[in-house]
Amino acid sequence: MLSKNGVITRLFLTCFFFFLSGSGILTGWVAGISGILGTMVLVSALQRYSPVVELYGMYKESRIKEVTVDEDLYDYNVRDTQEPA
Numbered sequence: 001m002l003s004k005n006g007v008i009t010r011l012f013l014t015c016f017f018f019f020l021s022g023s024g025i026l027t028g029w030v031a032g033i034s035g036i037l038g039t040m041v042l043v044s045a046l047q048r049y050s051p052v053v054e055l056y057g058m059y060k061e062s063r064i065k066e067v068t069v070d071e072d073l074y075d076y077n078v079r080d081t082q083e084p085a
Contacts, residue, residue, distance in 0.1 A: 002048045010045035014038050 002010070017038030021031040044050050 002044070002050055002053060006050070006053070007045050007048055010041050010050075014042040014045060017041065 017034045020026045021034040021038065026034050
């Protein structure tokens with residue numbers, strides 16, 4: 001799920017890509033790719049979903065390992081090594 005700032009950024013990128021291809025600054029296949037990128041960014045902004053953000057979240061979760069301790073493996077009976085006075 002994208003934050004509000006992520007959605008606004010993607011809407012600006014959409015306008016940028018559409019402006020480049022629509023104004024004639026880019027021509028030919030480069031303009032076509034710019035239009036396709038603009039469409040993809042617009043869809044991700046409208047759905048508030050980005051596969052890159054989700055993949056980053058999955059990567060971050062895989063890096064965090066849960067450490068579990070099995071208490072049966074440890075002997076908590078600590079003996080005092082000093083002799084009583």
